[in-house]
Amino acid sequence: MASSSSSPSPSPSPTAMKEGDYYPNWAELPPELTSSILHRLGAIEIVETARRVCRSWRRVCKDPSMWRKIDMRNLGDHGDMYYEKLCRHAVDLSQGELVEIDIWHFGSDSLLSYVADSSSNLRSLKVAQCHEITSEGLIEAAAKLPFLEELEVSYCSLSEESLKVIGQSCPNLKTLKKNCVGYRRPRDECDDVALAIAETMPGLRHLQLFGDRLTDAGLNAILDGCPNLEHLDLRQCFNVDLVGDLEKRCLERVRVVRRPNDSVHDYPFDATVNDVSSSDDGDPYGLSDVDILSEDEFYYDDLSEYASDNSDFDPYEYYY
Known part of the structure; x- marks a missing residue:
């Protein structure tokens, strides 16, 4: 016997707009x-x-207030010139109110000069992996940015002498990030960057020298020359031996210290360490005299198998 009750009516679509609903424009x-x-x-x-x-x-x-901070990164979708054009347009839109700009993976001296000419009140300049930006371009830009408080030049060309000039041109500098590839081996020591910082940047509070080649002497110079330092990042600075009196002094003077072997999980760049291990201390590439063949051994011993079936075989013909 069929049921006398009627089938329930279908439920209204959840996306159906009910009376009184308002969808904002x-x-x-x-x-x-x-x-x-x-x-x-x-x-x-x-x-x-x-x-x-x-x-x-x-x-x-x-509205110029939209462009007080500009963050531009070339992710590979277009060529550098395309992003330079966009960056210049964004700087124009700021109408001189720009205070912070990040430029990653593109850029040139002319772009840096354009930013500096248009933004004399700039407080923060970060350039990373900008291989067309030179030391001269950074010096020229820094001379026009007397109020600069934060500077990053990661994986960029910047000489130690240029760093001194920048320090002298930007007396309000409080944060410096100068990062590079960390080398465990071959061992290469150089305190030029550390000495330039110690000599010309006494107001620093935050310093990141990821992968730098400074030694204990360079670190001591920084502690002497930067008495207000609060945060010091020495990750992958493998020439620094942060133990004993140096460790004690560092921890007493600086509130936060990142050690050479600390985790790099929060580092924004590739942190792969260059470590050319050596089985022979006399050669940085791990080759001993036994491994290196003379010219005669190379051509005639190694290629002798090709001549076994042909007495007229010329080993030089194999290459040419």
């Missing part, structure tokens, strides 16, 4: 709220996309 958000949302995007996304969405967003994106 993103274009009508208050400018300060739109600005807060767009700040969560990078400078590249704002220039390329967000400012093209609607007129209200475009107005917000043209």
Whole structure:
């Protein structure tokens, strides 16, 4: 016998709009709220996309306060010149209010000069893996940035003499990050960077020298020349032997110390250590006299197998 009850009516779609529901128009958000949302995007996304969405967003994106901080990184989608053009446009939009800029994986001396000429109130300049930026370009830019408080030059060309000039040009410098590839072997000691810092940057509070070649003497010079130091990062500085009196002095003077062998989990770059192990202390590449063949041995002993079936075999023909 069929049931007398009727089948239940289908449930309304969860996406169906009910009477009285209100879906806000993103274009009508208050400018300060739109600005807060767009700040969560990078400078590249704002220039390329967000400012093209609607007129209200475009107005917000043209506000100089949106461009007080610029973070631009070439992730390989386009060539360097494309990102230089975007960066210059972003600097123009700041209308002189830029206080912090990060440039990664692209850039040139001319771009750095453009930033410095347009942003005399800049407080923070970070350049990383910018192989077209030279020591001369950094010196020229620093001379125009007297209020600079934070400088990063990681995996970039910067001589020790240039570092001195920058220290003299930027008396308000409080943070310096000069990072490079760490070498465990071959052992190479050099305190030039440490001495330049100690001589010209007495106001430093934060110093990161990841992978530097300084020795205990260089570290002592920094402790003498930078009395206000609060944070010191010496990770992969394998020439520093942080024990005994030096360790005690360092820990008494500096609030936070990252040691040469500390974890690199929070380091933003590739932290692979160059470690050319050697089985023979006389050769940095691990080759002994036994491993190196003379020219005669190379051509005639190693290639003799090719001549076994042909008495006319010429070993030089094998290569040419």
